[in-house]
Amino acid sequence: MSDYIPMTETGYNKIRSEIERLENEEMPVVREKLAEARAEGDLKENAEYHGQRETLSMLTAKVNSLKSKLARASIVDETKLPKDQVAFGATVRVMDLDLDEEETFTLVGAGEEDYDEAKYPVTSPIGQGLMGKKVGDKVEIEVPKGSINFEVLEITYSH
Numbered sequence: 622m623s624d625y626i627p628m629t630e631t632g633y634n635k636i637r638s639e640i641e642r643l644e645n646e647e648m649p650v651v652r653e654k655l656a657e658a659r660a661e662g663d664l665k666e667n668a669e670y671h672g673q674r675e676t677l678s679m680l681t682a683k684v685n686s687l688k689s690k691l692a693r694a695s696i697v698d699e700t701k702l703p704k705d706q707v708a709f710g711a712t713v714r715v716m717d718l719d720l721d722e723e724e725t726f727t728l729v730g731a732g733e734e735d736y737d738e739a740k741y742p743v744t745s746p747i748g749q750g751l752m753g754k755k756v757g758d759k760v761e762i763e764v765p766k767g768s769i770n771f772e773v774l775e776i777t778y779s780h
Contacts, residue, residue, distance in 0.1 A: 625695040627709055627743055628730025633694055636732040640687050643680055651677045690731050697730065699778070707751045707776055709743050715751075715771040718759070723774065726751070 628636075651673055658670035702708040712727045728743045728751065741747050750762030751773070759772045 624693055626690055626693045626731045627695050627697045628690075628732055629699065629710070630696055632730040632732035633691065633696060636687050636691055636694075639732075640684055640691070643684050643687075648677065648680050648684075651680060694731070702778075704778060705755060705776070707754045707773065710778055711751075712777045712779070713751055713754075713773060714775040714777075715773055718770040718772055724771075728752075 655670065655673040655677060658667055658673055661667055661669070664670050697709045699710040702710065707713050707728065709728060709730065712725060714723060714725045716722070717724055725739055726747060727738075727740045728748045729740045731742060731744070734740055734742045734745075743749070743752065746762055746764045747769075750760050751771070754760055754773045756773050756776060759770065761768050761770050
């Protein structure tokens with residue numbers, strides 16, 4: 622897998638906004654609660670203190686992870702992508718050959734994924750497996766639960 626993370630400008634801005642929200646809204650509240658808990662005295666048996674430290678640690682890890690995504694971001698110009706094959710931003714209608722059911726996926730960048738809406742990152746196993754495929758192509762994709770077999774039925778783009 623490559624080092625860069627493809628995303629649209631919208632996805633980039635969404636991640637940047639999330640970092641700002643965490644750093645400017647959530648973390649100051651946790652730091653304040655941590656200071657209050659520290660002021661209560663004995664830290665060895667102070668559950669509030671330890672809980673706030675853990676919360677701050679998790680928030681810091683999340684911010685660092687998001688910053689790492691932005692540092693490796695590659696903004697994709699969707700207008701320059703091929704329209705006859707699966708690429709970034711494509712909505713792909715496939716036939717699941719194992720279940721004999723149609724499914725539709727939209728391949729998006731980091732920050733725009735929404736699995737409930739079938740918006741999968743292009744870096745996901747499904748995204749990687751479908752990239753470059755054309756209508757009529759059959760593909761076997763390895764996923765955590767095994768493998769799935771698709772036939773590409775239709776490729777559309779919103780732009």
